[in-house]
Amino acid sequence: MDREQVTEFLGQVPLLQCLPGSSIRRIAEAVQVxxxxxxxxxxxxxxxxxxxxxxxxxxxxxxxxxASLIYRDTFL
Known part of the structure; x- marks a missing residue:
């Protein structure tokens, strides 16, 4: 996955959608796939x-x- 694909993917993440494109590009530079x-x-x-x-x-x-309880959840 190249940097452009990472940037595009991050722009689709709801948590990050409020950020300007410049911030998303900075985050993409730090991403380790x-x-x-x-x-x-x-x-x-x-x-x-x-x-x-x-x-x-x-x-x-x-x-x-x-303790003796186990909580499980699956995220898709």
């Missing part, structure tokens, strides 16, 4: 995350463990 295989962890609870994750394609399962 990563690919994950099914079953890979994007982040783990309690571990630091360096930035914001935006899912381009696919889905992610979010799981939070609270």
């Amino acid at each position: 990563k690919h994950y295989e099914p079953g890979d962890y994007v982040a783990r609870e309690g571990e630091p995350v360096d930035g914001l994750c935006i899912i381009l394609d696919g889905q992610v399962l979010v799981m939070l463990v609270l």
Whole structure:
């Protein structure tokens, strides 16, 4: 995915749509596109995350463990 495609994609993200194009281009310059295989962890609870994750394609399962309860949700 080239920088132009990243910029175009970011312009479609609802959270970022209120930003001017110049800000979206600056964010696009800092983007690191990563690919994950099914079953890979994007982040783990309690571990630091360096930035914001935006899912381009696919889905992610979010799981939070609270004592003996488990909360699960899937984002498409």
